[in-house]
Amino acid sequence: MKIKLFAIALAALATSLFISCQDDISSQGSSLVTGEVTIIADSIPTFMPAHTEEYNAYDSRSNTKLLGRINVPEYGSLSCSFLSQLYPSPALGISDTVPESYIDSMRLIVRVPRGSLTGDSLAPQQLKMYRLNKQLPANITNNANPSDFYNASDPDAFLGSRTYTLSALNKSDSAFLKNPYISIRLDLPHEMALECVRKYRNDPAIFQWPATFAQQFPGLYVEQSFGNGCIGNISDMRVFLYYRVDKKVNSKDEETGETVTTTVATADSVCLFTTAPEVVSSNVINLSLSENLKNLAAQGKSIVTTPGGYVTNIEFPAREIIEKYNQSNSVMTVISNLSIEIPASEIENDFGIGMAPYLLMVKKSERDEFFQNNKIPDNVNSFYASYNAEKKTYSFSGMREYLLDLISSGKEPTQEDIEFSLVPVDIRIENVEQYNGTIVPYVIRCSNYIVKPTMTLLHTDRTIINFTYSKQDIE
Numbered sequence: 454m455k456i457k458l459f460a461i462a463l464a465a466l467a468t469s470l471f472i473s474c475q476d477d478i479s480s481q482g483s484s485l486v487t488g489e490v491t492i493i494a495d496s497i498p499t500f501m502p503a504h505t506e507e508y509n510a511y512d513s514r515s516n517t518k519l520l521g522r523i524n525v526p527e528y529g530s531l532s533c534s535f536l537s538q539l540y541p542s543p544a545l546g547i548s549d550t551v552p553e554s555y556i557d558s559m560r561l562i563v564r565v566p567r568g569s570l571t572g573d574s575l576a577p578q579q580l581k582m583y584r585l586n587k588q589l590p591a592n593i594t595n596n597a598n599p600s601d602f603y604n605a606s607d608p609d610a611f612l613g614s615r616t617y618t619l620s621a622l623n624k625s626d627s628a629f630l631k632n633p634y635i636s637i638r639l640d641l642p643h644e645m646a647l648e649c650v651r652k653y654r655n656d657p658a659i660f661q662w663p664a665t666f667a668q669q670f671p672g673l674y675v676e677q678s679f680g681n682g683c684i685g686n687i688s689d690m691r692v693f694l695y696y697r698v699d700k701k702v703n704s705k706d707e708e709t710g711e712t713v714t715t716t717v718a719t720a721d722s723v724c725l726f727t728t729a730p731e732v733v734s735s736n737v738i739n740l741s742l743s744e745n746l747k748n749l750a751a752q753g754k755s756i757v758t759t760p761g762g763y764v765t766n767i768e769f770p771a772r773e774i775i776e777k778y779n780q781s782n783s784v785m786t787v788i789s790n791l792s793i794e795i796p797a798s799e800i801e802n803d804f805g806i807g808m809a810p811y812l813l814m815v816k817k818s819e820r821d822e823f824f825q826n827n828k829i830p831d832n833v834n835s836f837y838a839s840y841n842a843e844k845k846t847y848s849f850s851g852m853r854e855y856l857l858d859l860i861s862s863g864k865e866p867t868q869e870d871i872e873f874s875l876v877p878v879d880i881r882i883e884n885v886e887q888y889n890g891t892i893v894p895y896v897i898r899c900s901n902y903i904v905k906p907t908m909t910l911l912h913t914d915r916t917i918i919n920f921t922y923s924k925q926d927i928e
Contacts, residue, residue: 499770499918500913500914501768501769501770501793501914501916502768502913503755503765503767503768503911503913503914504753504755504766505750505764505765506764506765507762507763508762508763510595510596511595511761511901512594512595512821512824512825512901513595513735513736513738513760513901513903514733514734514735515734515735515901516688516689516730516734517686517688517736517879517903517904518535518686518690518736519535519685519686519738519903520534520535520676520677520685521578521680521683522677522680522681523571523572523681523682523683523804523906525743525804525806525906526743526745526802527743527745527746527800527801527803527804527806527908528742528745528746528802528804528806528906528908529740529741529742529762530740530741531738531739531740531760531906532677533677533684533736533738534599534674534675534676534737535675535687535734535735536593536599536602536673536674536733536734536737537672537675537690537728537733537734538588538667538728538732538733539666539672539673539690539726539727539728539732540663540727541660541726542660542723542725542726543657543660543661544653544660545650545654545723545725546725547650547694547696548698549654551697551698553647553651555696555697555698556643556647557646557695557697557720558646559640559641559642559645559646559649559693559695560638560639560693560695561612561639561641561691561692561693562636562637562639562690562691562692563580563636563675563687564634564635564636564687564688564690565634565635565636565685565686565687565688566633566634566686567633569685569686569688570619570683570684570686571683572682572804573682573683574618574620574683575618575620576618576619576681576682576683577616577617577679577680578617578618578619578680578683579614579617579678579679580614580617580637580639580675580676580677581614581675581676581677582613582614582673582674582675583599583605583610583611583612583673583675584673585602585603585670585673585674586602586603586607586671587602587603588667588671589667589671589733592825593733595737595738596737596738597737599674599737602671602674612641612642612645612673613641613642614639614678615637620635634688641692646694649694649725650694652669663729663731663732667732672733673690684905689727690728691724691726691728692725692726693722693724694723694725695720695721695722696721696722696723697718697720698718698721699718700718700719736903738903740760742762742763745800746758746908750763754910755875755911755912756800756908756910757809757812757875757876757877757908757911758877758907758908759809759877759901759903759904759905759907759908760901760906762908764876764877765874765875765913766817766874766875767814767872767873767913768871768872768873769871770871770918771855771859771866771870772866772871774791774918774920775856775859775860778860788853788922789853789922790920790921791852791855791856791918791919791921792849792850792852792918792919793848793849793918793919794844794847794849794917794919795812795838795846795847795849795875795916795917796912796915796916796917797840797845797846797847797909798845798912799908799909800908800910802908806907806908808907808908809840809878809902809907809909810902811837811838811839811877811878811879811880811902812837812838812840812875812876812878813830813835813837813874813875813878813899814836814838814849814873814874815830815834815836815874815876816869816870816872817869817872817874819834819835820874824900824901827898827900828899829898829899830899832851832852832854832855833858834855836849836850836851837880837899838850839880846917875911877901877902877909878899878900878901878902879899879900879901879902879903880899881897881898881899882894882896882897883895883897
């Protein structure tokens with residue numbers, strides 16, 4: 454690969470300014486050093502070697518849980534279910550005077566934000582829910598076998614099933630405007646409600662920490678048992694306990710006018726468990742890539758898909774950049790900027806599957822560790838870029854420190870130094886106000902993109918490398 458550099462010389466400008474002003478400036482105290490400052494910039498399309506890799510096993514822990522199936526000719530077949538622990542309330546929230554006979558039922562409510570789906574919201578579907586008998590490991594991946602964590606033949610493991618659609622067409626106008634969620638309600642066994650009440654009352658320490666609670670109740674497995682054509686993004690699940698409570702009501706007797714106190718049983722509820730970022734929640738994802746995508750990969754095209762499927766590995770031309778830099782290097786050479794822009798385009802389909810909103814560029818050798826340890830881009834070994842719909846590019850900026858580290862080592866970059874993976878990610882940003890009033894965005898989370906199916910064609914053969922540095926020649 455050949456990197457061409459063009460120079461912008463400032464010497465002529467500096468000389469003309471000096472001559473025009475020399476009649477007004479005393480020669481006393483003039484500089485003892487003269488020279489020429491040159492800014493060297495590279496901003497040209499460059500072929501960057503790349504190849505597409507299947508991404509079959511990856512960290513699928515996420516606050517977003519996918520449920521459903523789709524089959525898209527251009528994309529492939531995708532099936533999603535999930536395993537999740539529950540976060541307990543530390544207290545029952547029910548008076549000890551409420552007898553067990555007043556415990557009516559227990560219900561789990563699955564919430565899907567309206568519009569958070571891929572496919573047909575009117576497609577009829579059915580989910581089934583099972584109780585786990587084994588705790589989920591912290592390093593669980595997308596290809597985990599759910600049967601390793603529950604016993605399908607155990608009648609106590611099955612908690613229930615429910616048919617549903619992800620459409621809000623049956624809601625009234627006021628309900629539609631008031632509630633931004635589609636709620637799927639599943640009645641749980643009455644015995645489970647009584648079991649929870651007894652454990653809260655007899656051994657409340659179980660519910661003080663999620664880790665101790667997981668030993669007694671490892672979690673849930675939710676699968677789609679019927680339906681095709683829609684995948685929903687579940688934001689959270691909540692388990693409610695419903696019970697009756699006696700309340701005294703005062704009223705006046707119509708005949709005597711005296712105040713009469715009567716006891717009335719009224720309905721009440723309390724939320725006992727919910728999903729939360731503090732507990733393990735992992736998607737079980739099976740993606741069978743289409744022949745269309747396989748053919749593109751076989752032709753040498755650079756492709757990334759979600760959830761999972763394909764990532765693209767690139768070889769960053771660090772050796773060539775450093776070689777060019779060393780040819781012009783001097784004591785007064787300063788590197789100003791290094792960034793790359795990768796053009797991208799959609800892969801045509803009739804299902805509305807779009808492109809990944811963010812890409813992570815991380816050293817391939819550190820890719821798995823990056824997600825397992827919940828790291829964020831550090832602008833040395835990992836970088837991120839958002840998709841610019843106007844330019845149709847992903848721009849990775851702030852790579853200056855990466856290059857300086859390679860140069861300062863004094864060694865030729867190894868293959869591990871230059872081989873990067875491009876992975877679709879979900880970026881969470883928090884804006885922090887500084888003492889001077891400016892707002893600075895900080896990345897607080899970077900995880901594999903599990904939100905929805907995407908597929909992106911990267912034109913790595915037209916990558917634009919922006920490399921700028923300045924040098925001063927002293928006379």
